[in-house]
Amino acid sequence: MSVSIDAVYRAESRRVLATLIRLLGDFDRAEEALHDAFAAAVEQWPRDGVPANPRAWLVSAGRFKAIDNLRRRARFDASLALLADQLDAGDEAEVWDGEAVEDDRLRLIFTCCHPALPADAQVPLTLREVCDLKTEEIAHAFLATPSTIAQRIVRAKAKIRDARIPYQVPALNELPERLDSVLRVIYLVFNEGYSASSGETLTRTDLSREAIRLGRLLLELLPEPEVMGLLALMLLHESRRAARASADGELVLLEDQDRSRWDRELIAEGSALVERALTSRRFGPYTLQAAIVAVHAEAEDAAATDWVQIVGLYDVLARVTPSPVVELNRAVAVAMRDGPEAGLALVERLFARGELLDYHLAHAARADFCRRLGCNAEARESYRRALALARQEPERRFLERRLQQLGE
Incomplete structure (x- = not known):
C-alpha cells in the first residue's frame, strides 16, 4: 500500500497543491493541507483501500484539514474563525469543478509569474511549486547555489501573501506582457524532463509530458505564434525520446539514433505548428529553435542533415x-x-x-x-x-x- 501512496504522490501531489491554493488562497496553508491530506491517506488507505478518485479525495481531505486547523488557531486570532466559516460554506460542486481543476496548474503558473515578483524568482518559484523540483535541481538549471534559489522562493511566496497577488489567469489584455515568463517556465520544466539536470536517469517523462500538457492548455487560451513555437519545440524534441537512450539506459547521440524509433505523429504535429508560427511573421526564439529541430526531423539520416539551413537559423536566433x-x-x-x-x-x-x-x-x-x-x-x-x-x-x-x- 505504501508503494501505491508513493505513486499517487508522484502523479497527483502538484495538481492537488494547485487546487488547494485556489481553494485556500495561500501557499503555505495549501502546502500544510497537502501534507495533512497525504498523512491521512497513509493512515486510512491501507485500511479502507485507495479511493476511486485519489486526487478528489486528497483535495477534499486537505480542505477539511485546513478548515480544522484554522478553527483550532482561531482561539488566538478571531479572523481565522471567519475564514474557516467562509471555506466551510463553499459549494462542494464549486470545490471540485472539473474545468476549474483542469486550469489550476496554469493558474498557478501565472500567479508565480506575476510581474510584481522579481524576475529571478518567478521561474524558480514555479518550478518548485508547480513541478516539485528540488531546490538543488533548480539551482543547477540556473547555475546558482541552492541557498540563493531557496531565498528567492521564500521571498516570492511572502510577496504573494503580503501583496495579495490574485490567484487567477490574467485577462486577455494582460496576457501578452505575462507570456514571456510563462513560456520560459514551461520550457524549463520540459528541459528538466527531457534531459534531467542530475540523477540516475537521462529523462523524467512525467515532467516533459506535463510541460506539453501545459503548452497545449496555453495554446488553447492564447493562440499566439510563440506559444505555437514552444509547443512545436517540445513535441519535436519529445518525438526523439525513445531513441535517446539504449536499452540499458546509456546516452545515444543524435547522429547515432535509430530514426525509425522517432515518433512520426509528434513530428508531423510539431512541424505543422512551426509552419503556422513562421507564416505569421510574428515569431520569436521558440519558433526558431523549433524550426532547427524540424530540420533534423526531416533528414532521413544524420548524413542528410541540412547543416547550411541549421547554421542560417542559428544566425537569426x-x-x-x-x-x-x-x-x-x-x-x-x-x-x-x-x-x-x-x-x-x-x-x-x-x-x-x-x-x-x-x-x-x-x-x-x-x-x-x-x-x-x-x-x-x-x-x-x-x-x-x-x-x-x-x-x-x-x-x-x-x-x-x-x-x-x-x-x-
Whole structure:
C-alpha cells in the first residue's frame, strides 16, 4: 500500500497543491493541507483501500484539514474563525469543478509569474511549486547555489501573501506582457524532463509530458505564434525520446539514433505548428529553435542533415536572442558544416570571454572538436573538465567512455 501512496504522490501531489491554493488562497496553508491530506491517506488507505478518485479525495481531505486547523488557531486570532466559516460554506460542486481543476496548474503558473515578483524568482518559484523540483535541481538549471534559489522562493511566496497577488489567469489584455515568463517556465520544466539536470536517469517523462500538457492548455487560451513555437519545440524534441537512450539506459547521440524509433505523429504535429508560427511573421526564439529541430526531423539520416539551413537559423536566433548557449549550439552546427577546426575556434572565443566555463556541455563540445582533429591530449583535458561538471549519470558514463577510447 505504501508503494501505491508513493505513486499517487508522484502523479497527483502538484495538481492537488494547485487546487488547494485556489481553494485556500495561500501557499503555505495549501502546502500544510497537502501534507495533512497525504498523512491521512497513509493512515486510512491501507485500511479502507485507495479511493476511486485519489486526487478528489486528497483535495477534499486537505480542505477539511485546513478548515480544522484554522478553527483550532482561531482561539488566538478571531479572523481565522471567519475564514474557516467562509471555506466551510463553499459549494462542494464549486470545490471540485472539473474545468476549474483542469486550469489550476496554469493558474498557478501565472500567479508565480506575476510581474510584481522579481524576475529571478518567478521561474524558480514555479518550478518548485508547480513541478516539485528540488531546490538543488533548480539551482543547477540556473547555475546558482541552492541557498540563493531557496531565498528567492521564500521571498516570492511572502510577496504573494503580503501583496495579495490574485490567484487567477490574467485577462486577455494582460496576457501578452505575462507570456514571456510563462513560456520560459514551461520550457524549463520540459528541459528538466527531457534531459534531467542530475540523477540516475537521462529523462523524467512525467515532467516533459506535463510541460506539453501545459503548452497545449496555453495554446488553447492564447493562440499566439510563440506559444505555437514552444509547443512545436517540445513535441519535436519529445518525438526523439525513445531513441535517446539504449536499452540499458546509456546516452545515444543524435547522429547515432535509430530514426525509425522517432515518433512520426509528434513530428508531423510539431512541424505543422512551426509552419503556422513562421507564416505569421510574428515569431520569436521558440519558433526558431523549433524550426532547427524540424530540420533534423526531416533528414532521413544524420548524413542528410541540412547543416547550411541549421547554421542560417542559428544566425537569426543569435540576433533575436543573443546568448552564450546559442553561440555554443551554433558552433556545433558550424563544425558539422565547415569542420571541427571552425567549431573549435568559436568555442575558444567563448572561453576567452569567460563564458560557459562552468557549463559541462561547452567543455564536452570542445573535447569532441579536439578528438576529431586528433588532438587527443587537449580532448582528454576537456573531457575531464566536462566530467567534473556533469551531474547526470548517463552523461558521466558517456564522458568516461570517451576518455577510455582516448586511452585513459
